[in-house]
Amino acid sequence: MSASGHAGAPREADVARARELLGEERRSIDNIDAALVHLLAERFSHTQRVGLLKAEHGLPPADPAREQQQIERLRSLADAAGLDPTFAEAFMRFIVTEVIRHHERIRHEGAAGA
């Protein structure tokens, strides 16, 4: 069924319009992906400073109680925003796992050399 509601081969004009809409959506997706990269870079610059503080003061790289609070908060935000909370949690855990790996590396390399 074409956009005009008829069965059979899609009309050229409908396909052209669909391509135009696709292009517009993709431009927005590219903008959002760029924002995500910048936000993640900003987040990692802060977690890097947290890693240095922890290493300098002998604090453990991971803080499971803090992570639990963050996950509960994010699940609730995701739910309110219409995003799958299970996906939001998995995404958060993926990022936090990488942060903890950085913190462990900073600790082993010595905070001063990081």
Ligand SMILES: C=C(O[C@@H]1C=C(C(=O)O)C=C[C@H]1O)C(=O)O
């Ligand atoms: C950044 C921290 O270190 C770890 C990484 C976290 C994060 O990426 O949000 C949260 C808790 C810690 O396991 C922290 O303790 O705040």
